[in-house]
Amino acid sequence: MALFADRVDAGTQLAASLRAWRGRDAVVLGIPRGGVVVAAVVASAYGWPLDRVPVRKLGARGNAELAVGAIAENARVLSEPMLRLTGTTPADLQRVEQAERAELARRSAAYPSPGIDLGGRVAIIVDDGIATGSTALAACRAVRSRGAADVVLAAPVAPYDWAPDDGVVDAFVCPHRPREFRAVGQFYDAFPQTTDEEVARLLARNLPT
Known part of the structure; x- marks a missing residue:
């Protein structure tokens, strides 16, 4: 049985694991594409602003x-x-x-950004899952270079033996760490490819008016 119904469900579960940061001056940055869907749920749960950190x-x-x-x-x-x-x-x-x-x-x-100043703030980087970890680590390094005081990597699922390199993040939050791990999609009932249009729509909702 899958761990998550879809990315929204994964975001809800991940948000529950981030309660310790409730009330902090935090910014949530989703890794496009699918990570932005999960990140939008996390940001909404605590009233944090949403941004993106493109990685390839x-x-x-x-x-x-x-x-x-x-x-x-x-x-x-x-x-x-x-x-x-x-x-x-x-x-x-x-x-x-x-x-x-x-x-x-x-x-x-293509993906709108509010251009949030991360200086002195908590940056919570969110993806829909971690496989090899390369994209997550690149995202963390990019965000650190923007002056974030603390970098938190958060994902709903990752291999049990994976951990960020020393010094890359200040905290790693992951509620599910299965031993049998083939691909992120195996843990979702529905794991469709997220479109550019969906990412842009979610980000646009969080732009200042």
Whole structure:
């Protein structure tokens, strides 16, 4: 049986695990696309503002779905073990990174942002689940570079043996840590691809009027 009915249900469960930050001067930043749906529920639960932190996975040679790293604005994360395991060469990496930086720029332009100053605030980064962790770590590094006082990584599900690298986050919140983990989608009854339009609509609701 799945852990979550859909991303809204996952957001509700994740919000319950973030009660310790209730009343803090926090900003919720969703990782597009699916993470923004979960993040919107978390932000609404505590009256926190919602923003986004675009990130792009760097796929392995011959398997674009297998991450060997990730990029975000002002951040780049690579997994040397995965690069060696997949035989991804520097030339391979350069090609995929060039394409993903173009997509990163497109998404940054497509998804509205309130441009919230994170200086001195708690930044809660939310995704719909963590598999390899590359995109989550890139997002955390990007947000840290914007001056957040505390960086909290929050996801409804992640492998039991995964943890953020030392110094990347101040707290990691994850209510479900299953031992058998193949893909994030296996833990959802409904896990459709989130569209650009849905992400933009959720973010637009939180823009100042």
